[in-house]
Amino acid sequence: MTSLATSVDQVAESTGFSGVVRVDVGDEVVLERAYGLADRARGIPMAPDTRIGVASGGKTFTALAVLRLVEEGALSLDTRARDLLGADLPLIDDGVTVEHLLSHRSGIGDYLDEDEIEDGTDYLMAVPVHRLDSAGSYLEVLDGYPQRFPPGTGFVYCNGAYCVLAILAERASGTTYHDLVRTQVLQRAGLTRTDFLRSDELPGDAAWGYLRTDGLRTNVLHLPVVGGGDGGIFTTAGDVAALWAALDAGRVVSCETYTDMVRPRSEAQADGRTYGLGFWLRDDWVSASGYDAGASFRSMHRPGLTWSVLSNTTEGTWAMAPPLEELLVGNEAAR
Template identity: 55%
Template structure:
């Protein structure tokens, strides 16, 4: 047992972590280990092949799907949302472009505002969650939110923006967004276990998400849309996440030049020690070790995957509880950055 595994085990034991931890280097897995239960009621253990929801980690796949349409010539970064949406969502400013939406600089109102002060256990959706199964059905929650600022003015993390991107992609491509992501991202990346699943009919080898309520084992099935869209809700495994990074940087999803464009910083957030490109979080300083990150946090979900292209190093923590991933993710960041 390595010192890193000892340290991960200690944190997992101390925090009651449920999930999977993985470290890959040069395409070879150095460490992968599962902890806790995928289903508490039936005492089903997590395994390294268990599928977990990754919440906003989905945004990276959405961004790549949209950019693949741009590379094909179906869209442009300068395409306005209005030119595709028509009369739908009239409160979206006519100047909002695909690039604004990808960079969280659109200023549109957010149906799921993470800065609104809600507790992770709150019920925040204004309509029954089962009514959100297709991207078009999200129009019911996207509408009616006034703009917060002019397009391009500043960064403001925005879930609505990524559902609008899914709508745009779906309408110009002609197939459902779920099929579009599978065809344009998952299949070329070899992500065979990654899919937008319904939370009310999860298949085998899939973790149920649990809320951080002391003394209870309440699931997240009433808290989130029954099937995700552009802003979150896809399910994946640590193996597929590793395949995703290798495929992305290998030019298998979009060209290397477009990957570089997506990773060009559009915003800097000193308070978070990060910058943001198009769909991906970046280090605060370009002088630091190169790194690209996807992260997700929601009711019954926590996920972080960091990829360092130059070192060909990936470390991923995925959990079926809201607070689960963070202590181990911080440990991996500290330990592996030093190597």
């Protein structure tokens, strides 16, 4: 893996990458590199175990928590959102189900429509971000967006759908969304470095998210103060690898449930990917990814090989991930 490490170092240097790159082959960590600064103002360097926000990578955790409730019988994939929403969010079609929301086939209007945002660093939330600290707090953000198409008739990536899922999970379980993820996903997978951290009181082992490759401006005014159903959890490259291992072993959800989660529910996108329930899929790869102001993330996995890129800048992962993937796919020693 010497040539791989050299290549990754070169990409990091040429792009100003800030974050962590890790490659696991079987049970062996063959590459783990940290670059840049976790805290620019104080000059604190990034470390392999620095906790980094992974934006929409958090949707995978939401999906797993929901499927745990399905396994326990508190929810089913056919549960209608309306049965738990009651009079809340009246513009959501009465036919929208948990499966529609998980697979981005609900057709509900999205509070954060990525097709209409040219630059993620320009987007500001419609309400003060300090008020968004629980699943229920998103109700005022989600309300007022009309249904885009009948549920089940198309695929459109929808952030709001996962915020709705967090609300449904709370109401079905009687447990807060954050605690549900902690008990049903993090503890079961043995993830000790993953959690929902407040952006206004980050601990010293967490990376601040930066809007640009240089400068001191962080993302604290752009994102909810605490991550929600559609993203924002903090984790490490090591915990990401541990999550994939736990999924393969059936320690979070059963192997049968996981197999169903990685069954395609959408038509192929322009880049060849399809979508299951909380996971992107392409060929024999399963992946989780995220992009937001001051955060970018991609982790791809197939049995025996995992690679992850976590960055505390908006575009950092997208400079590192393509060449890394090309190197790994063509490297027989990494298979």
